[in-house]
Amino acid sequence: MTEEKVILVDTNDEPIGLMEKMAAHEQGLLHRAFSVFILNSKNEVMLQQRASGKYHSPLLWTNTCCSHQRALESNVQAGKRRLFEEMGFSVELKNLFHFIYKxxxxxxxxxxxxxxxxxxxxxxxxxxxxxxxxxxKWMKIEDIKTDMKLNPEIYTVWFKIIFNEFYHHLESHKI
Incomplete structure (x- = not known):
């Protein structure tokens, strides 16, 4: 089986090539990714704890799912695909925003x-x-914010960054 490739992009999200996922992460090259947040009617976020066999960040808590788009796959198509692969359900997804982090x-x-x-x-x-x-688990948004301050070591590095952006987006857009 060939290793999955990521879409290398410039800072304007314009594709500039494909690269094997591991090589892109070893070299720290900018590539396209997505993060999905699933909320319920109580305004709680569904968090996942990464499997113990993951090659990085095993057993840490993170957003509902995240991964990388495949060539010719839209953000929503990729999010729905990975949500089903990881969490076993399908829902409609809406793009909120994008940003760059390292x-x-x-x-x-x-x-x-x-x-x-x-x-x-x-x-x-x-x-x-x-x-x-x-x-x-389901967790209230304010409780995630508080728990991240008290127990930062139980959350993935990227979730701490992404959650902060997500939280501010919800505040400013009253979602």
Whole structure:
């Protein structure tokens, strides 16, 4: 099986090539990514705990799902695909915003992503894929903010960055 490729982009989100995912993370090259936040009718966010077998950030809590778009795949198509692969359900997703961040890991890899943040709504339990997800929970937005300050070590590096952007977007747009 060939390794999945990521879409390298410039700062305007214009594609400039494809590269194997691991190589892009080893070199810290800017590439397209997405992050999905699923909320329920109580305005809680569905968090996932990454599976213990993940090559980085195992067992840390993060947003509902995130990954990389494939060539010729829209942000929403990619988000829906990965949401189903990881969490076992499908919902409509809406693009909220995008931004660039860079986050190095202890293992020498670097996330340097132009991240498209999307939102969807769901009120049931997911059917998690145990290869990808260890556990999940609903958590109020304010409780996530508080817990990240008290227990930053239990959250993924990128989620701490993305959640801050997501939180400010919700505040300014009254979503």
């Amino acid at each position: 986050a190095p890991f202890d293992n020498g890899l670097t996330e340097h992503e132009l991240d498209h943040v999307m939102i969807g709504y769901y009120n049931s339990e997911p059917q998690i894929n145990p290869v990808e997800v260890e556990s999940w």
